[in-house]
Amino acid sequence: MEEGQLQKMVRQVEIKSDGDVFHExxxxxxxxxxxxxxxxxxxxxxxxxxxxxVGSIVLLNYNHDGKDKVVKRETIAIDEEKKLVAFKVIGGDLTELYKTFIVTIQVNSHGESNLVTWTLEYEKLEEDVEDPHTLMDFFITMTKDIEDHQLKST
Structure with a gap:
């Protein structure tokens, strides 16, 4: 993939917890x-x-691949009907690897079944920067943690 081109990675995970609460x-x-x-x-x-x-900015301390990291992100889109939220990375560790990094979370509810779709859109600063597979794994782990927490709370 050429440098300067926006790439996309998508993963879905089914959750048993409330999709509306997850979106919220x-x-x-x-x-x-x-x-x-x-x-x-x-x-x-x-x-x-x-x-x-939209426009809300937060700073997050997180642990990825066994390392403490930080990200500053801005909410760039909210769609209540589609249960979609998108964030753009505007500071922190990811800006050392990616020129652009956008995370979109969407929840599709079908009765008791809820499907969470994570989409990462990114543009690498250098050709040899790895695709963010382990970061996607991080988001899937976080999704399962949230689901477990919600199911214990109900």
Whole structure:
């Protein structure tokens, strides 16, 4: 893949917990992630804008591949009907590897079944930068942690 080209990675995971609640967490209550998935997310700091609105900026401390990392991200899209939230990385460790990094989370509910779709869109700074497969694994692990937390709470 050529440098300067936006690449896309998509993974889906089925959850048994409430899809509306899952969407709400990423839209308006991301500060609860450190409680729901403490192995993945350690700290959350709200920097600017209102929770649950486009333009909201947060700083997240997380652990990826056994290393403590930080990401500053801005909410760039919210679609209530599609249960979709998108974030753009605007600072932190990922900006050392990627010129552009956008994370989209969408929940599709069909009765009792909820399908969470994670989409990563990214542009590498250098050709030899690896695709973010382990970061996608991180998001899937976090999804399962949230599901487990929700199922225990009900």
């Amino acid at each position: 967490i990423f839209k308006s209550r991301p500060h609860h992630l450190s409680e729901m998935s403490p192995a993945c997310v350690q700290n959350f700091e709200h920097l600017d804008g209102e929770w649950g609105t």
